[in-house]
Amino acid sequence: AAMRSRAEVDATLQTAKLNPAELLPVVHCLSFGPQAGGGECCLLQLEPGLCAELEAGHSLVIRGEKDEHAVLCSKDKTYDMKIADTSNMLLFVPGCKTPEELNADPASCNIIHSQIAGFSNNYWELRRCRPKLKKLRKLLMEDPYDGPDSQKDQTSTFSKYTTEDLLSLIQASEEEILHQLQVIDACKIEGYWRILDFDYEMKLLNHVTQLIDSESWPLSKVPLCACLEELGSLEPREMIEHILVSYGRKYVDAGEIFFEMREDKICRAIAQMLLQNAVKFNLSEFEEVWQQSVPEGMTTRLDQLQGLALVDKSSRPETIFLLKVEDLPEDNQERFNSLFGIREKWTEVDITPYIQDLCAEKQTVGALLTKYARSSMLNGVKVYNSRRPIS
Amino acid sequence: WVTPSLSHSGATGTLAQWVLLELQGEVEPRQNGELAGSLLGDLHYTCEGVPVLIVGHHILYGKVVQLEKPFAVLVKQGGDPQPSPTEPHGHYTVTALIKTKLLFKTRPKPIITNVPKKV
Numbered sequence: 001a002a003m004r005s006r007a008e009v010d011a012t013l014q015t016a017k018l019n020p021a022e023l024l025p026v027v028h029c030l031s032f033g034p035q036a037g038g039g040e041c042c043l044l045q046l047e048p049g050l051c052a053e054l055e056a057g058h059s060l061v062i063r064g065e066k067d068e069h070a071v072l073c074s075k076d077k078t079y080d081m082k083i084a085d086t087s088n089m090l091l092f093v094p095g096c097k098t099p100e101e102l103n104a105d106p107a108s109c110n111i112i113h114s115q116i117a118g119f120s121n122n123y124w125e126l127r128r129c130r131p132k133l134k135k136l137r138k139l140l141m142e143d144p145y146d147g148p149d150s151q152k153d154q155t156s157t158f159s160k161y162t163t164e165d166l167l168s169l170i171q172a173s174e175e176e177i178l179h180q181l182q183v184i185d186a187c188k189i190e191g192y193w194r195i196l197d198f199d200y201e202m203k204l205l206n207h208v209t210q211l212i213d214s215e216s217w218p219l220s221k222v223p224l225c226a227c228l229e230e231l232g233s234l235e236p237r238e239m240i241e242h243i244l245v246s247y248g249r250k251y252v253d254a255g256e257i258f259f260e261m262r263e264d265k266i267c268r269a270i271a272q273m274l275l276q277n278a279v280k281f282n283l284s285e286f287e288e289v290w291q292q293s294v295p296e297g298m299t300t301r302l303d304q305l306q307g308l309a310l311v312d313k314s315s316r317p318e319t320i321f322l323l324k325v326e327d328l329p330e331d332n333q334e335r336f337n338s339l340f341g342i343r344e345k346w347t348e349v350d351i352t353p354y355i356q357d358l359c360a361e362k363q364t365v366g367a368l369l370t371k372y373a374r375s376s377m378l379n380g381v382k383v384y385n386s387r388r389p390i391s
Numbered sequence: 392w393v394t395p396s397l398s399h400s401g402a403t404g405t406l407a408q409w410v411l412l413e414l415q416g417e418v419e420p421r422q423n424g425e426l427a428g429s430l431l432g433d434l435h436y437t438c439e440g441v442p443v444l445i446v447g448h449h450i451l452y453g454k455v456v457q458l459e460k461p462f463a464v465l466v467k468q469g470g471d472p473q474p475s476p477t478e479p480h481g482h483y484t485v486t487a488l489i490k491t492k493l494l495f496k497t498r499p500k501p502i503i504t505n506v507p508k509k510v
Contacts, residue, residue, distance in 0.1 A: 009433055016450055018435070018443065028434040030412075037426040041486070044463045051461045054485055055406055062483070088496075089414045091431075092464055096410040098455055098491055099440035116431060117409070117486075123462065 004029045006111050025110045026102050030093065033115035041092060043123035045084070050074060050126075063171045072126055076175035079126040091119040128361060131172030133180045134330040137195070139169065145189060146197035148236055160192035185246040189238070196242075202273050204243040205266065207231050209295045212261070219297055222248065224257040263298045270294050271305055272322065280321035283311060306353035310343075325354050332358050336372040340386035345376075347383055406485065409464060411492035412444075414451070434493075442493045453495035462489040 009027050013020055035041075050060065053074055062081070064070035072079045096114050143158035161169070163178075170177055186193050196204070211230055212222055224244060231240050244250075247266055248259030270293050275281065291300045302311065307325040311318060323342065329335045339346065339354055352365050359368060369375070373384040432446035444451040465483040 004430065004433070012433060012445055013435075016445055018445075018450070022437055023443070024436045024438060026436075030431040030434055032426045032429050032431065034427045040466055042465050042467075043489075044465055045460050046463055047460065051463075051488060051490075054463060054488065060485075086413075087415075089416065090492075091412040091414065092409050092487070092489065093412055094407060094409045094487065096412075096434070096493075098410065099436040099442075102436065114434075116412075117464070 003113050004111075009111065024099060024102055026097070026112060027110065028093075028096055028112045028114045030114050030116060033117050036116050036118050039118070039120075041118035041120070043090065043092070043120055044072075045123050045125050047079065047126050047128065049077075061173075063168075065169075068132075068171060071129065071132070071171045072124075073171075073173040076173050078129055078131040078172050078176060080129045082125045082127065083122050084125045085122045087121075089119055089121055090123070091116050093117065130358070130360060131170075131176040131180070132330065133170065133172055133176065134326075136166065136170050136172075136177065136180055137184055137326060139166070140184075140186060140193060140195040143194075144197035144200075145187075145194040146200040147203075147239075160194070162191055163193065166193065185242075187238075187242045198272070198276075201243070201246075202269065204235060204239055205247060205269060207234060208240070208243055208247075209266070213296055219261045219263070219295070221253075222259045222261060224250075224259065261295075264304045267294050267298055267300045268304045268308060271300070272308060272324075275309055275320070275322040280312070280319045283318040283320045286320050307356075310350065323354075325357065328354065332368070332372060336386065340373075345378060345383040345385045346373075347381060351384060407487040408491075409487040409489050411458075411462065411489045413492050413494045413496075414444075415496065442495070444493075444495055448501055450501075451495040453493050456492050456494050458490055458492055463487075464489065 006027075009029065010020070013023075046054075054060070058075060061073045062070050063073055070081050072081055093114050093116050095112065097112070139159075139161055143160065159165075166177055166181075167174060172180070181193060184195060186195050188194070208222070208227060208231070211217075211227060212219065215226070217223070222244070224241065227240055227244060228237050244259045247269070248261045250257060250259055252258070267290075271290055274286065274290060274293065287300070287302075294300055305320075308322065309320050310323045311320050328338050335355065335358060339351065343350075348365070348369065351369075355365060355368055359365060369384055372387065374387050375382055375384050377383070432444055435443045435445070437443060440455060442453040442455060444453065463485045464487045466486050467483055
């Protein structure tokens with residue numbers, strides 16, 4: 001179609017009985033561009049911060065396998081994607097000026113031919129969500145590292161994952177993934193991210209704690225060099241350093257590297273080692289053995305076991321059993337179903353460590369309980385149970 | 392991947408800024424013809440900055456709205472199946488950002504063209 005002329009525009013204004021004197025001099029003649037009907041363009045509504053990121057040249061990534069709901073990731077955040085329908089038609093127009101822009105820049109022409117690039121009656125909405133990190137542990141647990149003498153690695157047919165592999169498989173931003181790798185004490189071996197086999201990890205820890213004991217080092221000042229020297233013949237140096245980094249806080253004093261050992265984490269690991277050998281334990285017997293098993297100078301406390309073990313105060317005698325939060329489902333409803341399947345009624349104190357990680361930005365445990373549980377009183381104590389009958 | 396495509400934008404290297412036009416109803420090509428190339432209408436602004444759109448025999452008055460949440464216009468790369476709401480996987484380029492929309496929600500005023508002349 002031929003482009004409209006100013007004369008045709010003016011004729012239309014006259015027919016429409018609009019007074020040109022009341023209008024800005026520039027008209028946009030809108031037509032549909034060659035690709036307009038193709039549906040190749042779509043709209044993504046941006047949450048605060050994302051617009052600035054795009055303008056700064058950063059990329060956003062859509063991640064998800066065929067069986068997963070797609071998420072959008074910036075460099076440090078993850079968002080659920082959802083289609084929003086509008087009842088109106090949205091047309092996207094390049095080169096269309098606003099009145100402000102026209103007034104600011106008195107044009108030399110009085111007609112702009114704008115081509116509509118596309119149109120839609122829906123757009124993608126974003127909602128900030130928790131990164132889906134459970135899969136990360138699952139992937140790395142396919143083939144835990146159990147030392148250089150392991151026969152496994154040579155004949156291993158399991159996948160090993162580089163950072164790039166993880167970025168393409170995990171529905172989370174890069175920063176969230178790298179942070180989680182640190183949280184789970186993963187380490188890079190020959191370019192692949194690995195989690196240590198628990199028994200191997202305890203073996204390494206035991207080497208270190210025994211050395212600390214025999215050298216009478218203070219738990220707050222364990223020298224890296226001496227550890228590497230003394231233990232280097234038993235285990236790879238990288239592994240010795242890794243166990244110190246995992247279970248201690250690194251610092252420098254007079255140019256030398258030391259570690260302040262983390263009492264809570266060490267006690268917790270030893271508890272796991274003890275608890276994983278049976279379905280449940282007599283609580284007082286366990287507490288005794290546990291205290292005897294930890295390094296000299298460390299004190300065990302039940303609150304070190306939050307999210308790892310659960311005490312059953314209703315049994316006689318009281319018992320304790322292993323229940324790891326990382327083994328539970330990632331989805332909110334499934335998590336609560338699982339917890340109520342294990343125990344019918346929970347106090348807030350007991351259940352909090354097992355739902356804390358479900359809290360979205362600015363969401364509280366209380367809000368989660370209100371949504372997914374029903375409260376009642378039991379012997380003067382507030383307890384929570386399932387909203388629905390458990391099958 | 393959703394990458395800002397700096398090659399599509401102006402010489403300054405910043406992302407292009409487009410405008411959104413929001414209209415009631417649906418877009419249908421006239422006379423069963425192809426949509427591409429056909430005219431939509433004339434867009435004017437009053438001196439006060441009110442957008443006025445003449446579409447066919449209708450006048451639409453609207454308003455300029457600064458979007459609280461801007462949009463990114465995504466174009467799917469690689470000639471694969473079109474980006475559909477259910478299959479947002481693949482590589483996209485951000486062609487433009489939209490921070491402003493022209494919202495036309497008022498009932499269109501018809502333009503009466505056949506006014507009988509007084510004899």
